[in-house]
Amino acid sequence: MFTTMFWILAIWFVINVIWMWFATDNQNLQKTFAWINVVAVIVGFWVYFGVAKVSGIDTWFNILNYVNIVLAIVQFYFGYRNNSNMKHA
Numbered sequence: 001m002f003t004t005m006f007w008i009l010a011i012w013f014v015i016n017v018i019w020m021w022f023a024t025d026n027q028n029l030q031k032t033f034a035w036i037n038v039v040a041v042i043v044g045f046w047v048y049f050g051v052a053k054v055s056g057i058d059t060w061f062n063i064l065n066y067v068n069i070v071l072a073i074v075q076f077y078f079g080y081r082n083n084s085n086m087k088h089a
């Protein structure tokens with residue numbers, strides 16, 4: 001289960017970053033991805049601390065969890081920022 005969840009979260013992370021990068025102006029999409037990332041972080045830490053670890057990916061799994069937290073924060077910023085103060089050329 002440890003390895004399977006690691007790869008599911010890693011693939012989700014890559015898809016999430018690519019999609020987020022190309023849709024920074026779509027606030028609804030950013031909010032959706034941020035909340036899905038919150039669930040991914042909860043599941044990631046639950047698996048990391050609750051299941052027998054595989055030593056080869058143990059550190060990478062933990063790093064992936066913390067990077068997902070940073071990504072969720074960025075997505076919450078893009079999703080809930082106030083666009084009325086932005087200047088458009």
